[in-house]
Amino acid sequence: MVLTLYGNSLSTCTKRVGQVLLEKQVPFQVVDVDLSKRENRTLEYLLKQPFGQDDDGYIIYESRAISRYIAEKYGDQGTPLIPTELKAKGLFEQAASIEQSNFDAYANPAVYEMIIKRYLGLPRDKAYFDKLIAQLEPRLDVYDEILSRQRYLAGDELTLADLFHLPYGVLLVEAGSNAMEVRPNVARRVMFQGRRPLLHSFL
Template structure:
């Protein structure tokens, strides 16, 4: 049975799952959920994703939600195909991966997603951007990326010299910083810019960046 992803083609978290599928050569069927019509809040959806958020997957009857959890599951289930060691198997390497993954969750996502919410999602909904909030988030994210610069001056990727899920997790919201008017944050630090150019030009991301 083909893996089914219940989500929206342009959703950040749906594309986070899709890019991992591309890295691991996993065929999938996108079951399109119309967010504008509120299909993600319908009982038929929330019986599988109680928070009413996209995406969730159906892997031959196994239901799983939360994009990072899905990514870990797929990377482990299909460990032998596609890009290897998206989750390293050796104990210390895995610990460094988890450190990098936690870094994305704590030190990148809240600020990047906050900027995107204010500058892109609010506008789409006809709401007014809180520019003071955007400025605060941009200052914080720049400070975090200064620490990224230190890390990436010593190694190619966030967990070492091989790409992992921790790097890929940055792609959906990071790619929206430019449309949000803050793409320079990923370009002003040379090693961050080198890393960002690398991961955004991976064939997996190029395949899903405009839609899962």
């Protein structure tokens, strides 16, 4: 059984789901959606959005929701990515919330400003990028302190919360920020974890 992932090869959301599929050792195929041709605005695509489709026709969209579904459906293979013990799962959900509120909220628009706008041929605002990075940096200081005491954001086991950081973690470096690299625990334990090559290998 092979899952189908609709998305764009440049999309961080597509890469996020692809990374989880690789970790869970789930066979999948990518149907590339050409954003330059506005294929993401066609009725056929709008009925799906970027999604994983199961063998029974089940459709789900939003990359974090897809990732949770994959991690739980294929819980007995690949890397366990969602704890089953209640307290450990609570810490995972806490870490997942940290990623959305304290990392994605700043990394996402920063990457858009310097990389996506360049791709789209739009003017970029370096001052706005710098402001976003300045807001992100004290949050990364907290990450670094947490990760000085444990291997990963939710404890000593890798979870989805860690993988959720990878697409923007890689692109922030390409956008011109070393905010993660200068924080040794962040650079070593959350953002790259030896998984950077996988992020680009499936497309």
